Amino acid sequence: MEEATLERPWFRFYEPNVRRQVEIPELTLMGMLKQTKLKFPDNLALIFGGKKLTYSEMDVLIERMAKMLVLRGIKKGDRISIFMPNSVNWVISFFAIQRIGAVVVQTNPLYVESELKALLQDSGATGIISIPQLLPRIAAIKADVGLELIVLDYLSGFSGLAGLGLADNSVYVDLEEQLLDLSLDKLVPPEWVSQADDIAVLQYTGGTTGTAKGVMLTHHNLVANALQAWEWIGGQEGKERVLTVLPLFHIYALTACMNLAILSGGAMIILPRFDIDAVLQHINDYEPTLFPGAPTMYVAVINHPRIKEYKVSSIRCCLSGSAPLPKEVAIRFGELTGGRLVEAYGLSEASPATHLNPIFNARVGSIGVPAPNTNSKIMDLETGLRELPPGEIGELVVKGNQVMLGYWQRPEETKDVLRDGWLYTGDIAYKDEDGFFYIVDRKKDMIITGGYNVYPRDVEEVLYTHPAVREAVCAGIPNPYWGEIVKAYIVVKEGSSETEEEILKYCQGKLAGFKIPKKVEFRESLPKTAVGKVLRRYLVDEEREKILQKERAAEAQVVANQEIAVSM
Known part of the structure; x- marks a missing residue:
């Protein structure tokens, strides 16, 4: 990367141990894992549900599953979806897919049928790995999608198959049974060796338009970003324990939790979801050193009524992403743990991390400085061709080893955001x-609520199917806990009298829970431009003004109370 050799102002703020340029080996994700297994065979790799696996034990299970996939007809380049919560078997499934040169299609287990169908159809996925509880959603769309292989985690004893009408040509496999099948050890799978520039993951995102697109991330992209993150945090090889409560289907967790842990020879402490009591108990029991998360998670930790009863001092570093990190949260978290909580920035198109705050010289409110092997600049909003000087607002663009190959089967949209190797992020900075x-x-109008990405268009399309809705628009409204919440503004048809409760109930089952609006406001009309485009930003500004008015009123009341107290 030719720009990396040039002097840049942010280099002065790198920690002493952080190199400006890191050598990125021509390595695949499976190659990365194999290197760690050879170096730390007996180190703990996975901790989940009270069970523990070393790197050697995990490698055996990955090899068995890879052989099973080959026996079931999976070939190099096939797209396979993982559709389940965090677990040991999620990690094993991911690397088994990589082992045979196939591509992981990241899918959110909270998705309803229509959302899952859209991603599977777009990716051309031929197989899916899931859990029995989610099988009804798969069954509802299977015929339309054409899945050839369905692998279910802990299928044994599950009696739901008969009632789903799944007597068809698909192959159903019990994952747990296969992982215990010693006869697979005798088989030798084809040596379908991936290259570093092969696609490893299709990470779906709304990109800059709000329409779901598959971000093509190569092995090189993902290995590079893990190395960049590891260089930045300056950890101890073979000693780290990474609390993995962020969902692994999200690119943030994939890099900052799984790949970072494996690269460093550390252990992943895995939880299926964020439950504050379970998180604190795991911190107490397993003493993680790294805790990547979203601001809402740290808010929950510092406000827990019994936080002082838990041993949280093992945490030395937390990279906060997905939403802006409030200053008071960072300060309070540091006071409680003695560790550092700093804000970082990334996006799916960059694997994801591009900017990080120096661990000991963070600037609150900033996303930090470009990571090693990364360049960044601000370009004018009108043309995107003119670089702007410090202090001027424009579009954030980045360049580095972690930047995606492009969007899956979308060459025109790829051209829009990748220009001469620079990724145009769509963020104003x-x-x-x-x-x-x-x-x-x-x-882009993306809403980030509790670390999840919500694209207003997804919600609006569901609202528009309601028979009483004439117009609808959604916006992200500031919220002290969630960062933002989804709020719907609705104009109903003449003669209709829908309630907020009825609208929210209508959305259930049609949208993943985190996408359902938390508030609904009925209006006679929506603010629009001269050409009829709804002014979403006007609604957000309006909400911010309401919050400011409440704060001013509260401050005025405090002053009034003080004056009354003085006069008495």
Whole structure:
């Protein structure tokens, strides 16, 4: 990367142990795992549900599953979806798919049928790995999608198959049974060796338009970003324990939890979902050193009524992403743990991390400085061709080893965001004289609620199917806990009298839970431009003004109470 050799202002703020340029080996994800297994065979790799696996034990299970997939007809380049919560078998499934040169299609287990169908059809997935509880959703769309292989975690004893009418040509496999099948050890799978520039993952995102697109991330992209993150945090090889409560279907967790842990020879402490009591108990029992998360998670930790009863001092570093990190949260978390909580920035198209705050010299409110092997600049919003000086607001663009290959089967949209190797992020930002970057706004209207991405168009399309809805628009409204919440603004048809409860009930089953609006406001009309485009930003500004008015009123009341107290 030719720009990496140039002097950049942010280099002065790198920690002493962080190199400006890191050598990225021509290595696949499976190659990365094999290297760690050879170096740390007896180190703990996975901790989940009270069970523990070493790297050697995990490698055996990955090899068995890879052989099973080959026996069931999976070939190099096939797309296979993983559709289940965090677990040991999620990790084994991921690397078994990589072992045979296939591609992981990341799918959110909270998705309802229509959402899952869209991703499977777009990716051309031929197989899916899931759990029995989610099989009804798969069954509802199977005929339309054409799945040839369905692998279910812990199928044994599950009696739901008969009632789902699944007597068809698909092959159903019990994952747990296969992982215990010693006869697979005698088989030798084909040596379908992946190359570093092969696609490893299709990570679905709304990109800059809100329409779900498969981000093509190569082995090189993902290995590079794990190395960049590891260089930044300056950990101890073979000693780290990474609390993995972020969902692994999300690119943030894939890199900052799984790949980072495996690269470093550390252990993943896996939880299927965020439950504050379970999280604190796992911190107490397993003493993680790294805790990648979203601000809502750290808010829950510092506000837990019995936080002082738990041993949280093992945590030395937390990279916060997915939403802006409030200053008071970072300070309070540091006071409780003695560790550092700093904000980072990334996006699916960059594997995801591009900017990180220096661990001991963070600037609150900033997303930090570009990672090693990464360049970044601010370009004018009008043409995207003119680089802007410090202090001026424009579009954030980045360049580095972690930047995607492109969007799956979408060459025109790829051209829009990848220009001469630079990724145009769609985020509006500026940088200061020292090279620290600050996000101002989003060009895209994506809402980030509790670390999950919600694209307003998805919600609006469901609302428009309601017989009483004439117009609908959704926006992200500031919220102290969730970062943002989804709020729907609705104009109903004449003669209709729907309630908020009826609208929310209508959305259930049609949208994943995190996408369902938390508030509904009925209006006579929506603010629009002269050409009829709804002014979503106006609604957000309106909500911010309401919050400011409440804060001013509260402050005025405090002053009034003090004056009354003085006069008495």
